[in-house]
Amino acid sequence: MSTSTTDSTTDTPLGTAGSTLITGIATLVTNDHHLPGTSPDDPLGLLRDAAVVIEGDRIAWVGTESQAPATDSRLRAGGRTLLPGFVDSHSHLLFGGDRTEEFGARMSGRPYTAGGIRTTVEATRATSGERLAAGLERHVEEALHQGTTTLETKSGYGLTVEDELRALRIAEEHVDETTFLGAHVVPPEYAADPDGYVDLVTGPMLAACAPHARWVDVFCERGAFDGDQARAVLTAGIARGLTPRVHAGQLGPGPGVRLAVELGAASADHCTHLTGADVDALAGSRTVATLLPGCEFSTRSPYPDARRLLAAGVTVALATDCNPGSSYTSSMPFCVAVAVREMGMTPDEAVWAATAGGAAALRRIDIGRITPGARADLVLLDAPSHVHLAYRPGVPLVAAVWQRGARVR
């Protein structure tokens, strides 16, 4: 712990320089139940009347206020709640166009199918790189203001070698985690030859895109890609050094979840329609089930059964699936509230899933926790408890956000 002899310890509205002590934290969500003072039975690792020290871009110390070390500056949380920044492990933010009319039609009774994605593909291809980048920046900023400090985002609205590569090059400049989703839907020009499109995705498109992504993803669903096609895409990605994640079980049961587990995917996403064999496969694996309640909300569809997954011992994450068609929300607090109200999760489970769960879905241990050595990504809630995220739905409770130790709002 470095202390300065020239700077006095003062309250600072922008605790950025040197080390900063945050005191007066009524509820601290650490997600580390090995820390002194936490209960081993509590996954959230809650501490009351706690203090945290940020130094540089890392958490340097966590404990009770009376034992806090000296620091350069001090910030009083005023009896509020501090939790790890939200980890949104599933979004689609490189798009052009607008689908307001489609949403309105759906709310008038038209069902959602995977076909609407093609509308966005057409608009995205017609959008300049500058506008795509500006749209991504706007959504990243919007998410940050709601407490999201780590974002994953995907390609998948270009569906040509050039357009997918363009999307990932923009994405890697603005977000932590990038995913190649050339296999989102079959584009219209390959409608008569879907296997020819899979050959393009697994050949030249993957070769161009793999250096700009960590993950390979496929929409394994009726109307998109079947089990054999999804397997071809994922195994080709693995051969190029990417780790799989899979869109599975959104619109109906299918082979996607078991394929994800078999291929060692970090996450199977959606998991709305699951067989018993799917749940068993997830329970015996490292594959996280990432639930995307914004999608069911925005398509007026039945929610996934989080309780069933949790009872089986599956690791569950929550993410927004932010995209212009099926889930146009960037708000993790919204997803927490819906997961609690509609999916059988307790507030503790939902907050864990939106932080540590998202980190697990991205195979990261440096985020999603407030513990010494972790990245200093923090959210201060204007509430005495994290439970208020579900108890006060729609209320802008995020009072401050730190990302890599810097106060960003």
Ligand SMILES: [Zn+2]
């Ligand atoms: Zn998605």
